[in-house]
Amino acid sequence: MNRLTDALSRFFEFELTGELLGYPFVQQALLAAAALGLVSGVLAPLVVTRRMSFAVHGTAELAFTGAAAALLIGFSVGVGALAGAVLAALLLGLLGQRDNERDSVIGAVLSFGLGVGVLLLWMNPERTANKFTLLVGQIVGVSSSDVTLLGGAALLVLVVTAVLYRPLLFASVDPHVASARGVPTRVLTPVFSLLVGIATALGVHVVGALLVMALMVTPGAAAIRVTSSPARATLLSVVFAEVAALGGYCCRWLPAFR
Template identity: 40%
Template sequence: MILGLEYAFMRHAVFAGSAIALVSAPMGYFVLLRRQAFAAHALSHVGFAGAAGAILLSLSPYLGLFAFTLASAVGLALLGSRVGERDVGIGMVLMFALGLGVLFLNLYTANAAAAIGILFGSIVGISSTQMWLSAGVALGVLVVLALIYRPLRLASLDQDAARGRGVPVGALGVVFVLLLALAVSISVPVIGALLIFSLLIGPPAAARVLARSVEGGLLLAALIGLAETWGGIAASYYIGYPASTWIAGISFLIYLLAAWGGPRLRPRAAR
């Protein structure tokens, strides 16, 4: 069978990886539009600290992940919308969380492998519980995202116009960051806190250059994300080396190709 799908761990990897790719693509597209990449980066590291803390207390790392990322998401959302101010606040939260993360690791030296797993992901080490949890959370995030889609799209493109039409821009921002916290939380154990951008930012960044409508960008980002995940797992299975490395590498390559080729694909006649 292809991809080693006869093994349960490979089925889990493909299924959970696909779910995470599918939720990361649209979330990441909005993260780019809203210029919140730094917030996404911080959330993944906050998630690392949460997971390390949970491991220390012999709890499921997911408990720590969700608790830490959701709590700091509320904090981040309250920082306001001005990018400069926001980035300073995010930097502070990130710094504090990483300090805690180091402490937790320091207190719990017995299992360094668990820490490595959180930092770099272990896509082929996913249990079936983890797989269903990831898929369920991904589905939930996608449903809420679809429900707030139109106001979110307008608020991300033109905040003033959205306010003028009565869109609750502030509340929408809070909901979006909470969704982002959930999406990041399920991605961290699978793709890794340090490699979160390979599915969250890489595919939307490439899609943004190639697609000229928001919906086209979302669809393309999802396709690229799936291709990267499957390609990464396949390469890891057939060739070797960690799947996270392959996914990040493919993500980088696709972005380079898109950034280089995208402008050249555009029809020039319209100019």
């Protein structure tokens, strides 16, 4: 037991860690990371199964554009990112119904969002550091109101996903057979795109537009490689996403990174 304690003490200073956990901004950051890990972990296997990895990237770019617009006009960055992501999700879900049109629609939305976002950042007179956080996130800057917004949006995504999970899974694995069996695939596509958009917007404020794709895709891809069971894949994906989100933030406390 003493050896284990000594080994852990080389990586964590427990007294300092306990002190840090007492600060509200650390608690809010951990709650935000946990909410993002849970949502992205649940959605990631479906994103991979539906081959929507590129769509996540396009949604993140418009979420970045919405956040840049909110920063320019002095509005909530989280709400701006959410509005941009919802707009992207609706565009991708409605215009990309056919498989042969999806990539071109995503490419157009991605290019448009990135261009407008960069233009809005250029028009913003604030310091470069504030703009840079839209790309890589600022988890320690998450406020209590942001945590409330994140929690509410995460709860909405989880409830809708739970209600629609079986038809979503069926339509994801074989959309043609699902459509023939009466599953409303044309309705489920924009609905799922909207859920992905909300989850992506949550990630932009926490981990940034550049890294949100990693949380929305990698846990699901890894889980599907480990097991073929949808339930186990979802559980493993949540575990992987939580380890990435919470572990990445907690690694900041290691002596080597201070």
